[in-house]
Amino acid sequence: MNGERGANKEALFVSGHRACHGCGLALAVRHILKATGPDVIVVTPTGCLETFSSPYGYSPWRVPWIHHLFENAPAVASGIAAALSAQKRNNVRVVVIGGDGSTFDIGFGALSGMLERGDDVLYICTDNGAYMNTGGQRSGATPTYSSTTTHPVGRKSMGKPQLKKDLPAIVADHGTPYVATASVAYLKDLRKKVEKAMTYHGPRYIQIDTPCPSGWGFSSELALEIGRLGVNCGLVPLFEMENGSLTRVRKIRKKLQVTEYLKAQSRFKHLLQEDGSEYLKELQEIADQNIAKYALITSS
Amino acid sequence: MLEQTMSNVKVVEGSEAVALAVKGCRPEVISAYPISPQTHIVEWLARMMANGEMDTEYVRVESEFSAASVISGSSAAGSRSYTASSSQGLLLMTEVLYCSAGMRLPFVITGVNRALSAPITIQIDHQDTISLRDSGVIQFYVESSQEVYDTHIAAFKIAEDPQILLPVMVCMDGWILTHSYERINFIEQEKIDSFLPPFRPANFLDVNNPKAWGSYSEENVLMEFKYSVQQAMQYGKKRITEIFAELARITGRDHGGLIEAYRTEDAEVILLAMGSVVGTIKEAVDELRSIGKKVGLVKIRCYRPFPHEDIWEAIKAAKVVAVMDANFSMGSEGALGMDLKSKLCGMRDTPLVFDFIAGLGGREINVKTVRRIVEKAEEMLNKGLPLSESYWVDLNPEILP
Ligand SMILES: Cc1ncc(C[n+]2csc(CCOP(=O)(O)OP(=O)(O)O)c2C)c(N)n1
Ligand SMILES: [Mg+2]
Numbered sequence: 001m002n003g004e005r006g007a008n009k010e011a012l013f014v015s016g017h018r019a020c021h022g023c024g025l026a027l028a029v030r031h032i033l034k035a036t037g038p039d040v041i042v043v044t045p046t047g048c049l050e051t052f053s054s055p056y057g058y059s060p061w062r063v064p065w066i067h068h069l070f071e072n073a074p075a076v077a078s079g080i081a082a083a084l085s086a087q088k089r090n091n092v093r094v095v096v097i098g099g100d101g102s103t104f105d106i107g108f109g110a111l112s113g114m115l116e117r118g119d120d121v122l123y124i125c126t127d128n129g130a131y132m133n134t135g136g137q138r139s140g141a142t143p144t145y146s147s148t149t150t151h152p153v154g155r156k157s158m159g160k161p162q163l164k165k166d167l168p169a170i171v172a173d174h175g176t177p178y179v180a181t182a183s184v185a186y187l188k189d190l191r192k193k194v195e196k197a198m199t200y201h202g203p204r205y206i207q208i209d210t211p212c213p214s215g216w217g218f219s220s221e222l223a224l225e226i227g228r229l230g231v232n233c234g235l236v237p238l239f240e241m242e243n244g245s246l247t248r249v250r251k252i253r254k255k256l257q258v259t260e261y262l263k264a265q266s267r268f269k270h271l272l273q274e275d276g277s278e279y280l281k282e283l284q285e286i287a288d289q290n291i292a293k294y295a296l297i298t299s300s
Numbered sequence: 301m302l303e304q305t306m307s308n309v310k311v312v313e314g315s316e317a318v319a320l321a322v323k324g325c326r327p328e329v330i331s332a333y334p335i336s337p338q339t340h341i342v343e344w345l346a347r348m349m350a351n352g353e354m355d356t357e358y359v360r361v362e363s364e365f366s367a368a369s370v371i372s373g374s375s376a377a378g379s380r381s382y383t384a385s386s387s388q389g390l391l392l393m394t395e396v397l398y399c400s401a402g403m404r405l406p407f408v409i410t411g412v413n414r415a416l417s418a419p420i421t422i423q424i425d426h427q428d429t430i431s432l433r434d435s436g437v438i439q440f441y442v443e444s445s446q447e448v449y450d451t452h453i454a455a456f457k458i459a460e461d462p463q464i465l466l467p468v469m470v471c472m473d474g475w476i477l478t479h480s481y482e483r484i485n486f487i488e489q490e491k492i493d494s495f496l497p498p499f500r501p502a503n504f505l506d507v508n509n510p511k512a513w514g515s516y517s518e519e520n521v522l523m524e525f526k527y528s529v530q531q532a533m534q535y536g537k538k539r540i541t542e543i544f545a546e547l548a549r550i551t552g553r554d555h556g557g558l559i560e561a562y563r564t565e566d567a568e569v570i571l572l573a574m575g576s577v578v579g580t581i582k583e584a585v586d587e588l589r590s591i592g593k594k595v596g597l598v599k600i601r602c603y604r605p606f607p608h609e610d611i612w613e614a615i616k617a618a619k620v621v622a623v624m625d626a627n628f629s630m631g632s633e634g635a636l637g638m639d640l641k642s643k644l645c646g647m648r649d650t651p652l653v654f655d656f657i658a659g660l661g662g663r664e665i666n667v668k669t670v671r672r673i674v675e676k677a678e679e680m681l682n683k684g685l686p687l688s689e690s691y692w693v694d695l696n697p698e699i700l701p
Contacts, residue, residue, distance in 0.1 A: 041377070041505045050514075056521050059512040064505040066376055067514035069399055072369035075361065079329060079373025079381070080505060082357035086328035086379050092507050110369065113362030
């Protein structure tokens with residue numbers, strides 16, 4: 001699809017796509033491209049973003065965009081970066097925007113290879129904590145005790161029993177020069193991180209918390225509010241790691257209890273029943289550990 | 301014949317011949333993962349780069365899945381691209397290859413033939429590349445290292461033809477071709493350059509002309525997408541023949557078109573085969589001819605698109621076609637046998653077709669094996685037996701359960 005571009009930075013991902021009402025991911029994409037500017041090629045693995053942004057014959061993308069498979073976006077991106085280098089198109093950069101399922105799970109090997117080789121790719125994971133495109137099945141990014149369609153709550157189940165994979169740490173351990181987490185609840189912060197990532201060469205990784213109204217179970221006007229609750233209870237820490245060290249965190253001004261975040265979403269509602277208190281305690285511990293580990297609260 | 305200067309004739313390993321062909325084609329991006337017996341090819345390429353003889357981006361990936369994905373990305377970005385693999389590695393590429401063919405991303409793959417697990421082996425047959433026959437990838441099979449060298453140079457031009465735009469796989473038997481030394485006539489660089497100009501696709505990932513690639517499609521367009529690949533295959537038959545002929549004019553070496561018909565004129569029994577076994581079959585045909593048997597051979601050079609029109613011309617006067625398949629579709633029969641039978645079905649006065657499964661997992665096929673196949677075909681012909689099941693050659697009943 002042809003389209004005018006460049007004149008207006010805001011117009012790189014335009015409206016008319018088929019995302020659900022209140023989709024955090026669609027909002028994130030618009031702001032990512034605001035920060036990258038027009039001279040990027042975007043690679044998107046299979047997932048919600050590919051589905052809602054590419055019904056054949058229509059496209060909201062005003063930058064060159066390619067979808068290939070679910071688990072190979074990092075390698076496709078490496079190939080594009082190699083071609084750009086061979087052709088000396090030095091002004092053009094490659095950005096992957098992929099879901100947590102493709103990033104944490106099925107495409108993890110390809111991601112690791114891309115990071116280890118040091119390829120010049122900005123990899124952005126839009127994390128909605130499950131395989132949303134296929135109906136909300138668990139992923140390695142699903143938070144503990146979230147109910148998913150493949151780990152539903154039942155008489156013998158409290159949802160996903162495992163911890164969320166600590167992917168930013170794993171990525172940083174590859175020697176990746178820039179690693180950050182962000183949230184659509186803090187768009188200025190998100191854009192600043194993308195802009196900063198664009199100043200680095202080599203692999204870079206940003207993981208963006210993108211609340212999903214239909215998957216998480218909240219009403220569509222609340223995506224940003226839910227995002228804020230996640231950050232301010234400590235379950236979604238926002239930080240930057242440069243060359244392996246933690247260089248900046250987004251401080252929590254007023255700490256919230258995890259219940260404030262959990263009770264707003266139906267994926268966690270089983271935890272608020274009377275037999276949920278043990279589990280709530282565990283989640284509060286996870287949040288408190290994040291707060292301590294990343295020093296999210298300035299003691300005054 | 302063109303005059304040959306000594307400088308462009310050298311005895312080299314088959315793998316080096318492939319690497320030199322690839323180098324001559326000046327790919328901008330190569331990506332590969334090692335697997336026997338493909339390894340020497342990617343090692344030769346790495347050595348050429350290390351020595352500054354080649355200026356190419358070489359992405360050393362963590363899997364064949366990524367190798368095929370990398371060159372899909374680089375092809376979409378407008379760079380001439382190449383990979384090589386074998387056996388399990390080719391299967392690991394399968395999902396990528398279907399997708400890239402559907403997206404019309406041209407690149408060249410050397411498919412070094414090796415059997416598939418289990419049981420694990422490094423011995424050869426064609427099961428690996430045959431398993432990719434439905435993917436939309438054009439497939440050539442070669443008999444010698446000279447043919448593999450020449451075919452690679454044609455392959456890039458075919459893949460990148462604006463009306464084809466598909467991955468092209470040059471299939472060569474592992475060990476027998478990759479690891480043996482042969483006298484190769486090389487083509488001068490200037491001649492390659494004028495035969496194969498730089499890759500300049502009309503569409504590529506371009507910030508000045510942004511387009512969406514790999515869109516989501518539904519029942520309103522998917523069939524047309526797939527049919528257009530079939531159209532490219534059909535058009536390819538003509539174009540491949542032309543490109544092979546153009547290269548033959550430059551080199552003075554004619555390996556044939558989509559097929560090579562060998563002593564088929566008055567043949568009653570015709571063998572149909574592909575790959576390095578063809579050399580052995582030619583020898584057997586010559587022997588049988590010398591004792592008065594009317595035997596011929598059709599060698600398939602281009603397997604996908606399937607050249608049934610050319611095959612028909614070569615076999616229509618024969619009584620029986622003995623197909624030699626180095627692959628098997630479990631629960632059915634060999635792929636080449638199936639292909640030929642399906643195309644003959646509905647035609648009148650066709651030769652009988654018998655499918656022989658031979659050479660799986662490196663099982664030797666020598667001149668005697670071929671003679672036994674011919675005898676068996678004659679025997680079944682004389683008895684008037686229609687053979688609907690494949691005949692497995694040289695099975696050892698002692699180790700069967
Ligand atoms: C090899 C393969 N396995 C499974 C699928 C089915 N599939 C498509 S998208 C998807 C989940 C996507 O999840 P995620 O990456 O988190 O993206 P989201 O849709 O949540 O944004 C799955 C399982 C597929 N397309 N390919
Ligand atoms: Mg997801």
